Amino acid sequence: MSVEYISKKRVKLHIFGIVQGVGFRPFVYQLARKYSLNGYVFNDGGGVVIEVEGEDAELSQFIHDLKLNSPSLARIDSIEQQLIDLTNDKMFSIIDSETTTLQTMVSPDISLCDECRAEMNDVNNRRYKYPFINCTNCGPRYTILNNLPYDRHNTSMRNFEMCDTCRQEYNDPMNRRYHAQPIGCYDCGPNLKIMNLMEDDVKNDKDIMKIATQYIKDGKTIAIKGLGGFHLICDATNDDALLALRLHKQRQKKPLAVMFSNIDCIKKVAKLSATEEKLIVAKERPIVVVQKNKNKYLSKLIAPDIDRVGVFLPYTPLHELLLQEFKKPLVATSANLSDEPIIRDDKELFKKLHLVVQTSLTHDREIMNACDDSVVMDVCGEPIFLRLSRGYAPKSFYLNKRSKKKILALGANQKNT
Numbered sequence: 001m002s003v004e005y006i007s008k009k010r011v012k013l014h015i016f017g018i019v020q021g022v023g024f025r026p027f028v029y030q031l032a033r034k035y036s037l038n039g040y041v042f043n044d045g046g047g048v049v050i051e052v053e054g055e056d057a058e059l060s061q062f063i064h065d066l067k068l069n070s071p072s073l074a075r076i077d078s079i080e081q082q083l084i085d086l087t088n089d090k091m092f093s094i095i096d097s098e099t100t101t102l103q104t105m106v107s108p109d110i111s112l113c114d115e116c117r118a119e120m121n122d123v124n125n126r127r128y129k130y131p132f133i134n135c136t137n138c139g140p141r142y143t144i145l146n147n148l149p150y151d152r153h154n155t156s157m158r159n160f161e162m163c164d165t166c167r168q169e170y171n172d173p174m175n176r177r178y179h180a181q182p183i184g185c186y187d188c189g190p191n192l193k194i195m196n197l198m199e200d201d202v203k204n205d206k207d208i209m210k211i212a213t214q215y216i217k218d219g220k221t222i223a224i225k226g227l228g229g230f231h232l233i234c235d236a237t238n239d240d241a242l243l244a245l246r247l248h249k250q251r252q253k254k255p256l257a258v259m260f261s262n263i264d265c266i267k268k269v270a271k272l273s274a275t276e277e278k279l280i281v282a283k284e285r286p287i288v289v290v291q292k293n294k295n296k297y298l299s300k301l302i303a304p305d306i307d308r309v310g311v312f313l314p315y316t317p318l319h320e321l322l323l324q325e326f327k328k329p330l331v332a333t334s335a336n337l338s339d340e341p342i343i344r345d346d347k348e349l350f351k352k353l354h355l356v357v358q359t360s361l362t363h364d365r366e367i368m369n370a371c372d373d374s375v376v377m378d379v380c381g382e383p384i385f386l387r388l389s390r391g392y393a394p395k396s397f398y399l400n401k402r403s404k405k406k407i408l409a410l411g412a413n414q415k416n417t
């Protein structure tokens with residue numbers, strides 16, 4: 001037996017945590033290639049399984065990097081490691097998911113990443129102004145998920161057949177969209193439309209965003225389909241629009257959240273602490289309750305009689321494109337009847353809220369799990385959650401030892417809060 005052979009090993013690693021739908025397998029693939037290791041990686045119902053073989057030193061480096069440099073959306077909770085027999089694989093590959101026990105963690109939905117934003121704003125990109133642009137670092141996850149493991153056929157993207165170009169990106173481990181389950185484009189992905197209760201619907205119109213914003217400029221409230229449900233949207237600087245919204249929604253004084261195109265716009269109407277600023281730009285994009293300043297730009301009907309206001313930045317490309325077109329802050333409040341979960345279905349929207357809203361900017365990617373906006377507040381430098389939901393839910397953690405006490409578990413009654 002040669003010395004070289006003795007120094008070669010094969011290990012099986014089982015990774016638990018948030019490791020599906022976050023670009024983990026391409027990361028493993030690239031890492032294995034970097035250290036000239038062979039074997040394979042796949043998703044199973046419990047997380048990610050890697051079998052990898054090569055020289056001892058490279059294997060150690062591989063495992064070291066795996067723990068330290070994993071993708072930003074991943075969270076490794078534990079790794080089981082086992083030495084197994086060599087099989088002398090000639091390459092490293094990513095193989096199809098195995099459906100076994102279903103215990104893996106699901107990633108929350110994540111706001112548009114910088115790379116996708118740059119592509120969305122690039123006239124020469126094939127996804128220029130595409131309202132559903134996403135990649136393995138951003139986009140919908142939990143809200144489109146129907147079943148585990150997190151694969152396209154288990155999401156509401158199963159109805160969209162990928163075009164050749166998207167499929168190439170999806171199958172290329174070196175591409176940012178490798179196995180990005182919600183991948184799509186103008187040719188193959190979800191489509192926007194405007195649904196009207198009183199007028200004709202508007203479909204496949206390149207000016208659809210202009211048409212939608214015209215309703216808002218006219219002082220109307222429209223609904224917009226977000227990640228986890230519909231928002232009711234109106235001009236945050238228009239008293240009459242606010243008055244009508246409050247009257248029809250029978251919400252006299254309850255404060256309403258406002259969505260701004262960027263943090264500098266928020267700073268014009270609010271005093272922000274360092275913690276608040278960090279929370280506002282965080283990838284989870286929660287609503288942050290902040291102190292108003294003396295600026296009278298926003299309608300006084302947004303948060304009457306209190307010195308605070310809930311502010312947030314857009315989290316989907318659709319919201320971002322709407323703000324680009326409208327150019328002013330928008331009131332964005334959950335579309336629901338009092339105390340009911342956020343509405344996630346077109347028919348339900350007009351059935352329940354036809355007095356409040358008659359126009360909806362919607363699309364054909366179904367929302368599988370309703371998820372309201374998260375709401376957070378800075379209390380002495382610590383973020384305190386008033387509602388932990390979109391961007392953070394489903395949140396999971398491990399107890400570091402088995403509990404001997406009985407644990408009471410309660411359902412969220414269709415709210416992810």
Ligand SMILES: [Zn+2]
Nearest residue numbers: 113116135138
């Ligand atoms: Zn992205």
Ligand SMILES: [Zn+2]
Nearest residue numbers: 163166185188
């Ligand atoms: Zn496509």
